[in-house]
Amino acid sequence: MTSPSRSLRSLLPNRQDYRELGRSWRGDLVAGVTVGIVALPLALAFGVSSGAGAAAGLITAIVAGLVAAVFGGSNVQVSGPTGAMVVVLAPIVVSHGVASVMVISVLAGIIVLLAGVLRLGRTVSYIPWPVIEGFTVGIGAIIFLQQVPAAVGVSGAGHSTNAVVAAVESALDADWPTALFPLATVAAIAVIMLLLSRVSGRLPASFIAIVAVTLLASLFGGRLDTIGELPHSLPLPALPAITSGSLLALLGPAFAVAALAAIESLLSARVAASMTDTGPYNADRELVGQGLASIASGFFGGMPATGAIARTAVNVRSGGRTRASAIVHSLALLAVVYVAANVVAVIPLAALSGVLMVTAARMISPSIIKQVLRSTRSDAMVFVITAIITVSFDLIVAVGIGIAVAAFFALRALSAASxxxxxxxxxxxxxxxxxxxxxxxxxxxxxxxxxxxxxxxxxxxxxxxxxxxxxxxxxxxxxxxxxxxxxxxxxxxxxxxxxxxxxxxxxxxxxxxxxxxxxxxxxxxxxxxxxxxxxxxxxxxxxxxxxxx
Structure with a gap:
């Protein structure tokens, strides 16, 4: 076999992906169902928060999650819509409309796929730790702020695309006597999730909180906006409408989405490899899988996908050992579409905001922030600059500037040592x-x-x-x-x-x-x-x- 053939072969699925399935299928099945339960409210919430809609979030978790599980480079990674991607997509939806999401998903998928074929997967290892942590803190802050409009019962339409400004505008525009109902819903979600996490880390806290709050909201009347009607089946795949004008307008955002998808997916795969002994991940194959996942998601009307660290961690802790667990996760969500779409439709939007606010708060780890700030003065500066630019301007720009600042300090130290x-x-x-x-x-x-x-x-x-x-x-x-x-x-x-x-x-x-x-x-x-x-x-x-x- 020629060298190019071997190189291509390493990027494709093979029998070794499921070599442990005979021993681990029970654990994979349980883990897959568990992750599906955890992923359901997150997929719905991320879809709503991005502006593409709950259905788009659910479709992404199903289609992209399945494709990435089969073609990706990690044995335990779970993929789907994520908070970081929502942060990038929300202003794109405001500027270019909902239809642009499918086009960007396909374009970004092609870019990520090419990056994998060109063997660019290991480049993520060059991103310094302070940049990653500053990026994570910034994303957590933006996700939290993006939920403020729904938490106070404001649509968010017409507000600034900057999360900080939009949150302030929403608070000022809110009808405060009426806003107490969605705020109480958010508070209830947060209390239930925090209490359940103290009881047991294995409980699907977000799912239980959503069920409890939805039941209470149904009993006390319809004072809250709900998700609304969802499709009872997956839509047929179709090529998004792409014109030469829209292609040029969306090419820049597509590169930004692709960069984020590649970075987040590879970081998540690296974390997953350190959590379990199911084998190392193939960075280049992971990019190929994530690229195909976003392309497929766009064809079905979904969003760009990335590896999801939180859901991947749940998968590992629940006993997932092979790709079968991530596949089961997608099938479990597919069952929701065909069996329980009417039930999901009555979930209050404020409840989803509560789930995302808790998720965002958990992304910001005080202990890690202390570690970075106490490490070195230059690393602390890189961390702070990355976090501030992420919140104030743009995620990809923040990563670029963070790497540039880190490189400056590294070169200065190298020069001083010479x-x-x-x-x-x-x-x-x-x-x-x-x-x-x-x-x-x-x-x-x-x-x-x-x-x-x-x-x-x-x-x-x-x-x-x-x-x-x-x-x-x-x-x-x-x-x-x-x-x-x-x-x-x-x-x-x-x-x-x-x-x-x-x-x-x-x-x-x-x-x-x-x-x-x-x-x-x-x-x-x-x-x-x-x-x-x-x-x-x-x-x-x-x-x-x-x-x-």
Whole structure:
């Protein structure tokens, strides 16, 4: 089998995906039903909160959850609509309409699929931990604020797309005597969920809270807005209406959605792999699976999907061992559509807001925030900046800026750890040693440190021979190699002889390509050992002194 064939094969489903099913099918079945119960209110709530509607959220959990389970790269990941995706989709729905969600789902799915085929899955490992935590805190805050309109009985139409501004506007526009009913519903949901979580972490607290509050609301009259009519079957798949104009308008949002889907799915898969011994995840295959899941979801009228950390954790804790559990989760939700759509239709919207508010609050961990803030000053700054930009502006922009700020601090630290040190010459001191300078360059010679090292060496006067000791150099980039070439050229132009000692084998190609070696006065001025280098320098000084005499 050819190498490309093996590469493609690793991205497709295979028998090994279900090798433990014979032993784990009971646990997978129980876990799948449990996750389905937990996912139901979340799928409905995320659909409503995004503006696409409860039906879109439910369709996404069913279709995308099934496709991602079969084609994804994790054995226990559960996928569907998530809070982070809602944060991105809500302003898109306001700007481009509900119909745009299906188009974006297909476009974003294609982008994520291509990222998997191009083997870009491991790039998520380059996202620093403070950026991830700041991103998570920001998402939690936005999800909570997005529920304020429904919590006070306001539609949210006509309000700002910024969650903070919209929450304030909704509170000011609310009819407060009437707003007490949805607020009481939210409070009841929160109390029930918190009490049940203290009793047992295995109880589907959100599902039980929804059932209890819906029953109470039905008994005391219809003072609350409800989900409304849901489809009694899955719609037939259809290609979303895409025109050249809409394609150009939605391409930018599609890339933002795709970036978020890839990041969140891979982070969730990585967390899942650390929670259980069901085997590692395949990052590239996970992107392929999530891309196909969003494409399929868009064809059925759903939303873009991602891996869901909370539902995946429930799956693992409930005994899920293979992909069968995530498949059962989707089938359980499908049964709700065909059997219980009328029952689900009477759930109050405020109850869903309560579920999301509790979910959002749980995303913000005080202990993790303390850990980040107490780590280092630079990491704390990265965390705070990412969180603030996430809430104030945009999720993807926040991740980009967070990575840029983290990279700046990392490069500054790397530059500080790099340096040039003048050393004493080994052996018996001889006349003329004061005209020989031995410099040891440590750490990294890259664009962040090269100029400073150049200035340090050039600051020494009265030198006739410079020895550059490069054996301690760990990293060199093109800028560093170019700077070294400039240094050698400038010194030689001043009549200073340059000897280079200890170039590492991995650094030699870039130094040769950028002329650092050719800029030496003689090919013999390149040495492997320090002792002959110093001997050559002293010999040169001796010959120079004799010539002057």
């Amino acid at each position: 340096g040039v040190h003048r050393e004493e010459l080994d052996g018996t001191p001889t006349t003329g040693d004061e005209r020989i300078a031995l410099f040891r360059i440590d750490g990294s010679l890259f664009f962040g440190a090269a100029e400073r090292i150049l200035e340090r060496i050039n600051a020494h006067e009265g030198i006739e021979v410079v020895i550059l000791r490069l054996s301690q150099l760990q990293l060199i980039d093109a800028t560093g190699a170019h700077t070294l070439t400039e240094l050698v050229t400038a010194l030689e132009r001043r009549g200073v002889t340059v000897l280079i000692k200890g170039i590492r084998a991995e650094h030699l190609p870039v130094l040769e390509r950028l002329g650092a070696v050719d800029s030496l006065r003689h090919p013999n001025h390149l040495f492997d050992e320090l002792e002959p280098t110093i001997a050559h320098a002293r010999s040169h000084i001796g010959r120079t002194a004799s010539a002057r005499a």
